[in-house]
Amino acid sequence: MASQTEENYLKALFNLANPAGEVNISELANQMNVSMPTVNSMVKTLQKNGWVIYQKYKPVQLTPEGQKTAALVIRQHRLTEMFLVNKMGFGWEEVHAIAEQVEHIHAPKFFERMDELLGFPTIDPHGSPIPDKMGRIKETHYVCLDTCEAGQTVVLAALTNSSTEFLEFLNSRNLSLGTQITIHSKETYDQSMVVSYLQNERETLSEKVCEKLLVRIIGE
Amino acid sequence: MASQTEENYLKALFNLANPAGEVNISELANQMNVSMPTVNSMVKTLQKNGWVIYQKYKPVQLTPEGQKTAALVIRQHRLTEMFLVNKMGFGWEEVHAIAEQVEHIHAPKFFERMDELLGFPTIDPHGSPIPDKMGRIKETHYVCLDTCEAGQTVVLAALTNSSTEFLEFLNSRNLSLGTQITIHSKETYDQSMVVSYLQNERETLSEKVCEKLLVRIIGE
DNA sequence: CAATTTTGTTAGATTAATCTAACTTTATAC
DNA sequence: GTATAAAGTTAGATTAATCTAACAAAATTG
Ligand SMILES: [Mn+2]
Ligand SMILES: [Mn+2]
Ligand SMILES: [Mn+2]
Ligand SMILES: [Mn+2]
Numbered sequence: 001m002a003s004q005t006e007e008n009y010l011k012a013l014f015n016l017a018n019p020a021g022e023v024n025i026s027e028l029a030n031q032m033n034v035s036m037p038t039v040n041s042m043v044k045t046l047q048k049n050g051w052v053i054y055q056k057y058k059p060v061q062l063t064p065e066g067q068k069t070a071a072l073v074i075r076q077h078r079l080t081e082m083f084l085v086n087k088m089g090f091g092w093e094e095v096h097a098i099a100e101q102v103e104h105i106h107a108p109k110f111f112e113r114m115d116e117l118l119g120f121p122t123i124d125p126h127g128s129p130i131p132d133k134m135g136r137i138k139e140t141h142y143v144c145l146d147t148c149e150a151g152q153t154v155v156l157a158a159l160t161n162s163s164t165e166f167l168e169f170l171n172s173r174n175l176s177l178g179t180q181i182t183i184h185s186k187e188t189y190d191q192s193m194v195v196s197y198l199q200n201e202r203e204t205l206s207e208k209v210c211e212k213l214l215v216r217i218i219g220e
Numbered sequence: 221m222a223s224q225t226e227e228n229y230l231k232a233l234f235n236l237a238n239p240a241g242e243v244n245i246s247e248l249a250n251q252m253n254v255s256m257p258t259v260n261s262m263v264k265t266l267q268k269n270g271w272v273i274y275q276k277y278k279p280v281q282l283t284p285e286g287q288k289t290a291a292l293v294i295r296q297h298r299l300t301e302m303f304l305v306n307k308m309g310f311g312w313e314e315v316h317a318i319a320e321q322v323e324h325i326h327a328p329k330f331f332e333r334m335d336e337l338l339g340f341p342t343i344d345p346h347g348s349p350i351p352d353k354m355g356r357i358k359e360t361h362y363v364c365l366d367t368c369e370a371g372q373t374v375v376l377a378a379l380t381n382s383s384t385e386f387l388e389f390l391n392s393r394n395l396s397l398g399t400q401i402t403i404h405s406k407e408t409y410d411q412s413m414v415v416s417y418l419q420n421e422r423e424t425l426s427e428k429v430c431e432k433l434l435v436r437i438i439g440e
Numbered sequence: 441c442a443a444t445t446t447t448g449t450t451a452g453a454t455t456a457a458t459c460t461a462a463c464t465t466t467a468t469a470c
Numbered sequence: 471g472t473a474t475a476a477a478g479t480t481a482g483a484t485t486a487a488t489c490t491a492a493c494a495a496a497a498t499t500g
Contacts, residue, residue, distance in 0.1 A: 024447080024448090025447075025448060025449095026446085026447060026448080034487090034488070034489090037449075038487070038488055040450085041488085057448060057449085087307075088334075088337065089333065089337075090329075097327070098327045098329075098330050101325045102325060105318070109314070109318075110304075110308075113310070117308065223456080223457095245478060246477060246478080254458070256478060257459075261456095261457080265456085265457095276479075
């Protein structure tokens with residue numbers, strides 16, 4: 001059974017993997033906030049446990065078992081976030097740090113019960129997909145708001161970044177998942193957009209914000 | 221901040237303390253399922269952190285800070301058990317192992333929210349008192365069923381042992397907290413009792429069972 | 441393509457939590 | 471009250487997870 005530390009490395013590998021499934025030692029060290037030698041020794045441990053493939057000086061790759069283990073921890077993280085928001089009244093900006101701890105609890109029934117009580121959700125409070133019990137993730141096909149055009153109507157569906165600061169910014173602008181947004185114009189100089197939604201008329205969103213919003217296009 | 225391991229030692233010390241607040245090294249080793257040298261080195265660590273008083277060859281004692289830290293972990297354990305039973309539909313025999321892990325989560329808001337949603341309970345699903353936010357425990361004065369007399373009517377209030385096996389035994393006999401029990405007789409030979417409650421008429425409870433049941437006397 | 445920079449590895453140390461073996465102190469029992 | 475037993479300590483080793491310093495390989499770049 002994976003230790004908490006190992007589970008955190010597996011999650012990081014899962015999230016950092018490029019299309020070929022590869023992750024560099026330096027990226028992983030950076031993500032985990034540890035030194036490269038620490039990562040070097042940890043990937044050897046992960047390999048011994050059958051979770052990664054690794055050769056000196058080559059990028060690391062999760063094995064199928066590694067992928068599944070990682071996906072199940074991510075499942076527990078996202079179910080926890082959903083439970084905290086929908087059943088315990090937390091805000092979407094408060095739940096990540098708690099879920100980061102709860103995800104490591106070894107008690108399948110605990111998470112199955114959450115899943116049931118939540119009605120088997122497929123996305124978490126930030127719009128990220130919740131892997132199923134087999135570790136499979138349903139692919140979503142959202143587009144980034146910054147690639148949208150003036151005149152389009154879209155619905156906010158997910159975020160590419162869920163930091164507390166960004167979520168608090170979205171709260172301050174009254175933006176939440178499911179909000180329907182009309183794009184009035186896009187400034188070619190700085191890629192900012194003027195949009196309207198709910199009571200917010202002609203709100204300007206900077207490129208920095210737009211590039212973190214994933215939407216479904218529903219009109220024009 | 222206490223590590224998970226340290227928190228578990230503090231809980232054990234809290235629970236093992238005799239009226240003078242003392243715990244022997246061997247008792248603690250036995251409770252924690254580790255060797256005496258392990259305990260010896262751990263109590264030195266706990267002392268360095270200000271949680272215990274300790275002198276070579278003397279029993280260990282929690283300091284007031286140690287007591288408070290222990291009580292707050294116990295609070296989190298018992299709130300979790302209550303939440304699992306009352307809000308998530310678990311049976312009282314299923315929750316201890318999960319709570320043993322959840323109790324170590326560092327997120328005061330998480331447990332405050334549980335407390336609120338539960339309506340600020342003062343006892344857990346096994347009748348044990350839940351310490352308040354200051355670590356204070358409200359004293360209860362129950363009597364052990366095996367000290368009761370024929371003819372008395374009592375209400376099951378708490379247990380001195382909450383092992384899964386014992387809880388499953390109680391489930392099989394339809395016994396739960398709050399059940400009103402009438403004592404018909406007490407066998408002087410083996411201390412067993414013949415009792416009635418709910419639909420269960422003239423049920424025999426062995427000494428081994430009676431000594432684990434704490435009751436409030438309500439009649440005769 | 442050689443020089444330099446970046447990335448990755450090895451070696452060796454540290455800290456927490458554990459163990460066994462050997463020894464010492466305290467308690468118990470004739 | 472000495473002998474034995476029980477309880478407790480010390481010493482030294484182990485494993486997981488981390489670090490820094492030194493070195494090596496790979497990538498970049500003029
Ligand atoms: Mn999260
Ligand atoms: Mn985590
Ligand atoms: Mn318990
Ligand atoms: Mn515990």
